[in-house]
Amino acid sequence: MVYKTAPARREVQKNVHxxxxxxxLVAGILGIYAVFKFHHEMRISNLVSLHSWLGISTIxxxxxxxxxxxxxxxxxxxxxxxxxxxxxWHVFLGMVVFLLAVCTAEMGITEKFIYEGLKRNQEALIVKFTGLLIFLFAVSVSLTILIPRGY
Incomplete structure (x- = not known):
């Protein structure tokens, strides 16, 4: 996205990217560490859902x-x-990792929704709206990457 949105020299865009x-990457690794630490302290099993497996695969x-x-x-x-x-291949794999992260986030939201037993309150509405926004973000990023410059 930096290459398409930042008006700078190619070298600057590359360094920002x-x-x-x-x-x-550091934030993702810290997030995974925090989840494992929380699960250990709460005596919760690790890597029991598709969300967790996709999360580990993504990072x-x-x-x-x-x-x-x-x-x-x-x-x-x-x-x-x-x-x-x-x-x-770098661009393709970058899109794969991005879409895998989006799928992981959507599954995490669904998992939270199910475990919390949310039905028809405002919290459930926020969870659904967040999931929709993540999907729309993924569509917009994908279009930005797939559409060549100049259009």
């Missing part, structure tokens, strides 16, 4: 994507030919 994703794929991109695009001495061949 790298740093924002590093911040997201692992995101970390792998970040490391591969760092060594392909940022690390000095990487081959220009390999950069070019990896770029389309």
């Amino acid at each position: 790298l740093v924002l994703h590093l911040i997201a 692992c794929l995101f970390g792998l994507q970040w490391v591969l991109a760092f060594f392909s695009f940022v690390f000095p001495g990487s081959n220009t030919g390999s950069r070019t061949s990896y770029l389309s």
